Amino acid sequence: MSRTDSAAAAAETASGTEVVLAVRGLGAGYGRKRVVHDVSLALGEREVLLMLGHNGAGKTTLLRAIFGLGKPMGGSVSYHGRDITGRKAAENVTDGLAYVPQGHGVFRTLSVADNLELGGFVEPRSALLAERRERVFELFPILAERRSQTAGTLSGGQQQMLAIGMALMHEPRVILLDEPSIGLAPNLVERVMQAVVTINRTMGVAILMVEQNVQLSLPIAQRALVLKTGAVVYDGPPDPLRDHVELMKLF
Template identity: 40%
Template sequence: MEPRDSDAAPRLELRGLCGGYGSKQIVFDVDLAVAPASITVLLGHNGAGKTTTIATAFGLLPTKSGEVLLDGSRIDKGSPRDRVRSGVGFVPSERFVFPSLTVEENLTLGAFTEQDAARRAARREWVLDRWPILAERRSQLAGTMSGGQRRMLSLGIALMSSPRLLLLDEPSLGLAPVVVDQLFADLRRLADEDGLSVLLIEQSIAKALAVSDYAYVMRSGRIIAQEPAAELARRDSLWELF
């Protein structure tokens, strides 16, 4: 894996981000950057504040203070819909497909920001070309698919809006190891071949570091370590961070 270009302007930048639920603050002064066409992983124990960070970046939770920038422009005042229109996709860890709808209908919903039918159709074919199993099952109800196929579909839904940045929360949750390997290979290909930037939350630490360019570690709502993923993976004291 090529090292990321440290001189490239960040695709995503969080500056002093603080967020939480109601009056309860969960994350404190988070500084984080994701380079273009790269994968960045945010690691930490359960309850460290990772999901709160990514939910705040996407606008599902309000920003208490700090800034969220996409390609240098602030987006922290906008709604999730606004952020999708700006070029941000988000895949949650659970309930990430519409089980009573077909594969094709799920993908169509992912393109809700695109008004042009021809462009929606072209994007759908782009997604189906990358995951042929979805093309084969385009008329199948999503709820009858395997966990791995539903996860592929969730990525396809997010990619229907042509995002520059994809936020992924625990994509390997509940999946067999071989399916996780394929999923991470797909993410790597999307970064390398399609220029997608990815911010990934993941509990499969070794697999996530192997596919990522850069890594951050969070504890008790704060970033406590950051370095290239390959260097973090070589740390003898890695587990002391968790």
């Protein structure tokens, strides 16, 4: 799909579901350097949209601009039809958006339980927080076993699970997930991908996920988007990208 086609598709999804997050002609970068150019995409309700691309393609920059951690250089972002372009990240969190950065974004000196409590800071009702914490423990039983352990002493995979759990503590409707498998052993990558499926299908959360593990991430996505040097070069069904040769042509 061309960049023009992708822009037109930003108002719809392949499944025809309601669009919860729409990006139109977005540009982003750092200082005066533009990294992302005229990107459009649409994330449907209860959908997993996988974003692929080589290192430096602008994937993380795009997620940060969508979430309000980077200033857009043109274009717009809408959430449930409301313009949120450039809105502060804290406001996005209270409105049901979550962002899990790469590199296990946890508070290393605090316990697992304290990290989860901080993840739910927007919810003042302690009973609801307790319910959500138990839901995270059901999803990641190892965290329940280590609830009193300092987060910095957890393995990389356990820290990634905790970071995802923290995002779930404020019951988001959309999660922006940046390379959840980075630095993890193969068995832990499978566990994290299984969790993504559960979050999407059981909890009904729409997910925009950046991931380098094509083999494990393509099967769980309803749609895929490929970014190359900051621009969309493919937006469509994931099946054609399972052909390694065809995928490499886009990189």
